[in-house]
Amino acid sequence: MNELEQEYTAGFTTNVESELTGRGLNENTVRLISAKNNEPEWLLEFRLDALNKLSTMTEPDWAELKYTRPDYDNIYYHSRPKKQFKSLDEVPQEILDDFEKLGIPLHERAKLAGVAVDAVFDSVSIGTTYKEKLAEEGIIFCSFNEAVQHHPELVKQYVGSVVPRGDNWFACINSAVFSDGSFVYIPEGKRCPLELSTYFRINSAGSGQFERTLIIADKDSYVSYLEGCTAPQRDENQLHAAVVELVALDRAEIKYSTVQNWYPGDEHGVGGVYNFVTKRAQCRGVKSRVSWTQVETGSAITWKYPSCVLQGEGSTGEFYSVAVTKGRQQADTGTKMIHIGANTRSKIISKGISLGNSTMTYRGLVRMTPGAKNARNYTQCDSLMIGNDSRSNTVPYTDCRNDTAQIEHEATTGRVSDEELYYLATRGLDAEQAASTIVNGFCRSVLNTLPLEFAAEANKLLSVTMEGSIG
């Protein structure tokens, strides 16, 4: 085994029989998924319309990414354990054991204190903890499919309202064949007492994951949501094309954190997850606030730009990102801040680290529309290269259409210096400990924004990522 494989501790496969259906991106697949989920007619129409739009679109090729295009007609778009279950009590023990191995205990006696978890295994949610406790507060936290059944009016009102089905190639695929995901609704004036979390796991070979997440924070509410993900180690590339939509109404706040650890492939670039994700938040209400924090260490290919549309007057969007690539990984990631309302604010702090033969690109857009009077943006974009063969690109794009807006941009690019590594070696730190200390320092301003539960995990993940990569 090479070093990368040794380090990827989540690369095991759960030994459970799966039912793979819906091969190929076509109407039969769309109808089959919709029927399996027992969806209402309007949602089937939503899917079919997306499929129809897809036929007029092409896969984007502007990103700094080189990869073999997925064979969309050979992917199974729906996979679930053969044995059906209706509650967490009926979930096969092998699945529960493996989630526990990933640090996500789901059964009653061991479930995480202070964190409610929705666990998504391939195309289905296998269970959500603390659901009843949250329901007492009027908070809805359940799988997307469950929301479609029990809260269709909310789903219908908001799904596709932030990321339209024809938004881009990958979002359009998702809109046609999305499987399960999470749904959150925080009622007016409510501060969610628990961290909400979804853990995504791809298990079956030959399949992909196309989850859909929708979070609505009503007026004066607050929620912190965490997302984690892993996949088995395989020689094939697996497709993950998710859509996440966030809606923040007046004075509401959503804090969305991601620790992304999909299988990155081996040192020769064989295997790994294609992570093509569309994440967007709409700050619709006055003084609403959304912050995206992401720690990205996994995936062979990452194409991801969590964005904020700042509509409400005085609304705020924030993006904090640490992205690490190594081996043959390629990441093209960044954010978009679209200022529409007056006095809107945005802040972008991006830290990119590239090691080995990897390529890291930051791509960002800050747009000040004519109505965004007195809007402000601050962007800090730093990249750190370790070794002589890694690449780092920064592509910031600013588009200012009113003369009262202010945009600030700071950027640095550097390599870890031999002087720093030697100094730390003289204090007894080996090459990996030294690089890990420097990288942690480089990322500190972003890691500090993570909820406590995730910060420790992110630190550990960064240390593991450094192992075997230096020297």
Place this chain on the structure above:
Amino acid sequence: MLKITNLSASIGDKQILNNVNIELAEGRCLLVTGQNGAGKSTLLHAIMGRPDIAITGNIDLDSVELHNMDCHERARSGVFLAHQAPPTIDGVNTMTLFKEVQKAQNLDITTGNLIKQVKDLSEQFGLPDDWSKRAFNSGASGGERKKGELMQAEVLSKKTKLLLLDEPDSGLEQSSRQKIVELIENTCNSGGSVMLVTHDKELQAKYNDNKLDLNNA
């Protein structure tokens, strides 16, 4: 006992040390002198194991072959170098660095006591209150950097068998120079050895009885 046999050192194409031999017993301090460019710092860094210094010859500390070890292993074996010009490490705050050293060297001290020791030492050295919370050496003057080196030497003193001091006095106010003498005496009294490079006349006079002059080495 430090025993250096036929040590030659070069950086790139330039040979800097040629056939240096040293025997330094426990409890002794060796003053290393020589003109600028004679190789005083290079000697200390060669003992420490700086990767860009190529050496031939042997460096043995208590019969441990340092010359076969990586730099971090030499540090863990009890070699401590107080750098002449320690770098700034952005983002890494000073206390974090101390904790990383504690972890890497498996120091016999609790984190709570380490924090207290660092706080006490920074008070003794007259460093600002927030010194340990700042990025390592960020915005620090030359003198503050030297104090940081001496503080690390103090924290690691129980493990130190060979203390290498590369111009520890330059930029330091007179009152702090006493700390250097205390450090040398404490190291020697607890059975360690010291190699001292300095241009300070008082320090030179104090340790003049055991001297290596690299001009004539």
